[in-house]
Amino acid sequence: MTDDAPEILRYAAFAIRPEGGNPAGVVLDATGLTEERMLAVAAEVGYSETAFLTPGDARDTYRVRYFSPLTEVPFCGHATVASAVALADRIGPGRFVFSTAAGDVPVEVERGADGLRATLTSVEPKVEEVPAADVEEALALLGWAAADLDPAFPPRIGYAGARHLVLAAGTRARLARLDYDFDGLAAFMRARDLVTLQLVWREAAEVFHVRDPFPVGGVVEDPATGAAAAAFGAYLRELGAVTAPTVLTLHQGEDLGRPGVLRVELRAEDSRVRVSGTAVAIP
Incomplete structure (x- = not known):
């Protein structure tokens, strides 16, 4: 080198x-x-x-x-x-x-x-509440209405190495439509030290579909986001939506034509989150 x-x-x-x-x-x-x-x-x-x-x-x-x-x-x-x-x-x-x-x-x-x-085993995670005004602004920048959210999964900021705002869509169709204010959302996220938004939809008890806008990095959408997956695992445990030990499956990248699968493991005796996946060289 x-x-x-x-x-x-x-x-x-x-x-x-x-x-x-x-x-x-x-x-x-x-x-x-x-x-x-x-x-x-x-x-x-x-x-x-x-x-x-x-x-x-x-x-x-x-x-x-x-x-x-x-x-x-x-x-x-x-x-x-x-x-x-x-x-x-x-x-x-x-x-x-x-x-x-x-x-x-x-x-x-x-x-x-x-x-x-x-x-990977994350650093110690944490979850924090989000001011209502911040949720309202994020939804406006995404072009979402409050009625688009799933009330079973309230907005939170999850952290397991980086900060991610978790917003849960009420339907898969809502998650599939992603057309947001790039510059506006980037400014909103920088002001709150957010790396991505973790947009999720629950297909089954332990199966989720996710999308991650990443304008602060100059990218419209991240195709598969391990740091956000770890933060989301911590969020679900904090919320009581899942009980450890458990393994979650996250599908991401389908709407971009780059399907990926992230495995998220929560252990009863360890508050850290484990995220696993395969990887292959790109010729």
Whole structure:
């Protein structure tokens, strides 16, 4: 690797085919790269996030920074899964620890029937209420009405490494229609330190469909969002909508033509959230 020309890998996370899930850039050795250069590389790659890894002091530990084309984010789930699988492709499956701006994130990679699967364990999550005025403004920017929401899932901000506003649609048709005020929503989110909106619809007790507008990163919609999935798991547990231990299935990217599947595990003895998915190299 040179400072001017780092090796950039490309992986699709939460997918078993390169055309599915969420593509991420991965730089396995970002030693010597400045913040400005990382941002420039992320902009050149053009994906919602690119991860930059620097080997840590201990074995199988890495310092990781995540950049969208416009800004750095504290944590990114799909780029974490992509990076862990990229490492496993080179040195074999195992356990890695990623030191991120949000905290240390352990990631375990195993080989299964669908290829390499990475499972990340989130930092300590938290959930907070949202002022009614903020909900009203977010809905207006989305072009939603209050009647479009599912009253069983009140708006909240979930955090498991990054902040996400959770809004639940009452119907799949409402979720499928996404046409929002890009600049307005970006300003709204920056003012509240939000990374995405987590728009969800419940298909069954443990099955959800989700979409994530990401204008603060310069992207209309993130195709598969591991950090938001972790935050959503914490939200459901806090709300009492599910009881641990349980495993949730989140379908994302279908409306973009990039279907992905995220597995969210909640354990009774651990408040952290585990998110897992496969990843494959993009030729």
